[in-house]
Amino acid sequence: MNFSDMTALQLGQYLHQKEIAVGEVLDAVFEQIDKREEELHCYITLDREGVYRQAERIQSCILTGEIPSPLAGVPISVKDNLCTKGLRTTCGTAMLENFVPPYDASVVERLREAGMLIIGKTNMDEFAMGSTTETSYFGVTRNPTDPSHVPGGSSGGSAASVAAGEAFAALGTDTGGSVRQPAAYCGVYGFKPTYGTVSRYGLIAYASSLDQVGFFTKDAADSAALMQYTCIRDRKDATSVGLSDPGMLEKIWKAAISKERQNQGELFDESTANRMKGKRIGILKEIPGVNVAPAIQKAVREVGAIFEGMGAEVEEYEPTMWEYGLCAYYTIAPAEASSNLGRYDGVKYGLRKDREELHDMYLATRTAGFGEEVRRRILLGTFVLSRSYYDAYYQKAMKVRRLLTDELGRAFGRFDLLLGPVSQQTAPKLGVCLQDPVQMYLGDLFTTPANMAGMPAISIPCGCDEKGLPVGVQLMADRFRDKELLQTAYLCERKGISCRNTKQ
């Protein structure tokens, strides 16, 4: 049986009906890892031993019929900024090269409860600061479609691991697009839920008010299932609110399972199509001076046309605050980061460069432990928070954030969903972005608004450009409309929009 094309839910079905065993699946995944990992480098740490032990436990659950979730026994990879008890968690930095957390992130706990198998910790930009996975202390990850290109970032290792068949799904984190952009670059689904729905406890903070755990999957139904089993109001995270009525998520993935099992051929039926009737879709109008690659523009238009064909009302939406939003994002995120990263000082854990005097120890440790991009953002953040510049930068950025959120709020008065690009370009070549950080920051134009406003958004793979590199489009919804967003993404796929990673 060829597992590699299966979604996580499909695999779960086969496992739970005992058509295959958990161990066999792991063998196949590790075979794929052995084949591709040396070139791609999706993982910082693999947990072969641990995962086979987990597999035994899950297999015996399956045999006794106590199946904790439809995802039980499915291998998943976890971004290395999510704490895993007893398993090294580096956050892509020299500072935490040997950090083994004594606790699980809450979302990791949820995965374990759902019986998922954590095969390893994926590569990422150092402290999630970057858009290419090239700032990692542990070396770059390559794009599975074309290894001379980056996988995107900061969750590049997670995206690549799913695209390359080295995992069936992955956890990532999205502060300014770090799930959606690498998903688009690698040709997989990347879903960033509403801020607060999935707990941040155990997520090593970059920018607390923007950070959100998200998922990489092979289809929308997998994202819905992962969301259902991880979103919860967590008492360890004061900003966590959970999601009311996760039952609708269940409908999405149950529909997917029944379709797959009953009629592999039929991908779409009329009753589900009706759901799009009368839905109002705002299609993002071109922003002057922002060049979006033709293949991406085309994909966005095509998806718009398909929605129209399904009876949705598609109208243009003109963003006015997004560019200012990007500037504000690159003020607020470094500001929070400069404070969040204060704790890495060599005193309690992580790297320490011993010196006679305390201040010298701080300097030596932080100079040795942080890479260039991280230092740049700490400097930026320290600057914008300093007393003389607080009003001019941080305070102003917070006002822009408010204005952007208001603008999006008004947009969602008119529209149910917004449709647009994830990024201006498809995956660039390795090394290109590092030369010009500001250019790299500009690449986050389309993804940062969802973080600034705490709204859910999903990156849907939509074919390839002329070079064969994956193209993604973004759907965005109002806060707590995660279910509608996933539902629509699911319908898109049923309609045949999705084109998963084409070149394996």
Added chain:
Amino acid sequence: MQEYETIIGLEVHIELSSATKIFCGCSASYGGRPNSHTCPVCLGMPGTLPVLNKAVVEKALAVCLALECKIQTECRFDRKNYFYPDNPQNYQITQRYLPIGEDGFLEIETPDGGKRIGITEIHMEEDAGKLVHMEGNRETLIDYNRAGVPLIEIVTQPDFREADEVISFLEKLRHVITYLGAGDCKLQEGSMRVDVNLSVHHAGELLGTRTEMKNLNSFRSVVAAIASERKRQMDLLDSGGEVILETRRWDDGCMNSFTMRSKEVAEDYRYFPEPDLPPLKITGQQIEQARNSLPEFREERRDRLIRQYGLSREDADLITDSRILAELFEKTVSFGVSPKQVSNWLIGETMRILREKEMDPGELAFSAEHFASLISLCAEKRITNAVAKNVYEKMCIRDFDPNRYVEKNGLEMMTDLTDLTETVKNMIARNPQSVADYRAGKDKVIGFLVGQTMKATGGKADPNLAAQLLRSLLSET
């Protein structure tokens, strides 16, 4: 030479009494093996998040209301960033921009009558850990037990002119906090910390530059530090010098202060709103509820005790120093014993035992009912004072019914005259020297002989009766 005027303002940190820390579930109790009251959250481990302890907000709110503050109904926490190992995250969570309470006051008594001391603001924050500098080598160890213990900081207006005013404010504040049950306010243990801001200027002229004094561990050091700093600044100005804006550290040992850090190059704490904690909403209903459950405070209680029970001002002052003693007083009286007797016991025996055993009133074991029984036993002369004190000391540590205890251990006062006469005769026979002295006119010897008699009877003899018997027996022959 022109007279100087002194302007003083205070910043008072108070540890709120709470079972757990402000942002995690660790014990907030004082002491403990180093780092035994810690968890990933209060150690600032990667990925951990603070969660606000609701009980802390309730206590802070009560203090704000007691000090007549306006309540910020949507307050917020902010981060104060600074690098120092006592703070595991290298930032302290505090309230910089929207503190829970603002613009209140506390009225103090001065020789010239009442005076209102303005409260600028009250905010909640977390305490830091403690650095332990090892002697002998250059190592410093850190104990994070105190990191995350809930604090409030009370900032006053510069309304004080004299050390006496400062002390009467601090005493009254301590009473407010302890009556609220919001904290124990012990300067020695650091659960109340006072920083004194002081400046001097010539009457009618512009205000002078202030300094901030830290490390004041007792009311006595507060008084001494104010006098010392006042004199230092005046001498400085008189000799043509200038006062520098700075933080000074008081040293109790040499009764002097030293520069800690100059404020000329002000530290930049890069305050910004704490993104890990949502804004804290305090509803009108919560405020009303808190206001309605404010206790009767010390002054009102003291005045009522004087009115209702006829206590003297001095006695009422002593008893109401602690809310627990004041409550014990009233409860005990409610069992039908005389207020005067209860107050005598509390001021005499109770306070002696608390002092000697270094106990808090809260640690007294006995119930008011048993306390009343004991006082009755004594008042009804069923036991002697000596026995009563003995039993009482035991009751302070373990609660029991004194009636049954006295009965079981046969501690009733000796009432049988023949028994006592026998004992007294023995005493006379065994102490010929004392007898001779008495006959030679030394009346004091009776006291000694009574003491011997009490000893011989295990304190059960009625000392008055014993003295009478002694006198009559000694004058017989």
